[in-house]
């Protein structure tokens with residue numbers, strides 16, 4: 001049974017994940033190599049806890065469900081039943097973490113990666129007892145989005161997938177088991193198909209960025225939260241999909257490299273909210289207000305989708 005969880009990496013994803021797992025009654029010890037990230041994580045944890053209150057997710061009994069931060073990786077993983085690796089999307093950084101923890105954990109400690117899409121089979125090559133490694137792909141913001149993909153690599157033991165799936169279910173979240181270890185798994189294959197087309201349309205001057213967001217959020221996003229893509233095909237009619245896809249598929253972006261617009265911005269350190277400018281610009285005050293407003297809206301929508309309002 002999983003009770004004690006170590007989180008390695010406290011950037012965008014780690015703090016919200018820690019808050020959600022603790023709210024599920026689990027004991028979390030969280031580590032980052034950067035002292036500044038640990039410091040920032042403390043306040044991110046508080047914000048996430050407020051959002052979990054707004055979502056109406058019950059606080060576990062006193063003593064259960066704790067988060068402790070540490071700057072010592074050995075302390076973080078000591079006695080852990082599960083280690084969740086949450087460091088940047090780079091195989092060599094992830095492999096370094098696996099090499100470091102390998103001698104610090106028991107041979108049956110489960111090691112999960114929150115990778116956005118590196119095949120688990122590739123990551124397994126860097127750890128001993130690869131049968132205990134599994135993909136556990138959360139979605140951002142991790143304390144609000146309830147779906148988590150669970151992915152087996154070629155060497156993952158089937159009971160590890162079951163254990164992680166059951167853990168996710170036991171704390172009231174929604175596991176989806178992906179049947180093949182394809183790059184990007186399912187969520188990001190679908191998201192990146194959409195993002196490739198969206199970036200291409202803006203880059204070609206077909207639409208302004210703000211209007212692209214209005215079109216997708218109100219035309220597709222709002223609907224798709226209620227009616228998933230497979231159900232949408234049935235709602236539209238497969239005959240319509242056949243007709244439109246017969247001429248449109250060939251015209252959609254099929255670029256297999258990174259779009260010039262994205263390279264230009266990343267080369268200029270325009271990374272989005274984290275650097276104050278990306279597709280749009282953000283002052284620190286705007287960022288704070290935006291994050292609060294987005295959390296409030298996501299909470300409200302989720303309560304409605306779950307039939308709680």
Ligand SMILES: NC(=O)C1=CN([C@@H]2O[C@H](COP(=O)(O)OP(=O)(O)OC[C@H]3O[C@@H](n4cnc5c(N)ncnc54)[C@H](O)[C@@H]3O)[C@@H](O)[C@H]2O)C=CC1
Nearest residue numbers: 009010011012013032033034037086087088089115116140
């Ligand atoms: N940002 C997103 O929307 C999502 C990201 N992911 C995935 O989750 C993982 C983490 O992503 P983010 O939180 O966005 O990254 P991030 O870059 O915001 O944070 C990564 C953290 O890892 C720390 N770190 C780097 N090397 C380390 C080491 N050797 N030991 C301990 N900590 C170390 C960094 O100091 C940083 O705080 C990536 O694999 C990413 O693809 C998954 C779902 C969504």
Ligand SMILES: Cc1ncc(C(=O)O)c(C(=O)O)c1O
Nearest residue numbers: 115116117138139140187188
């Ligand atoms: C742009 C982008 N890339 C990856 C992810 C992920 O799920 O890994 C997300 C996300 O929203 O979670 C994302 O927005």
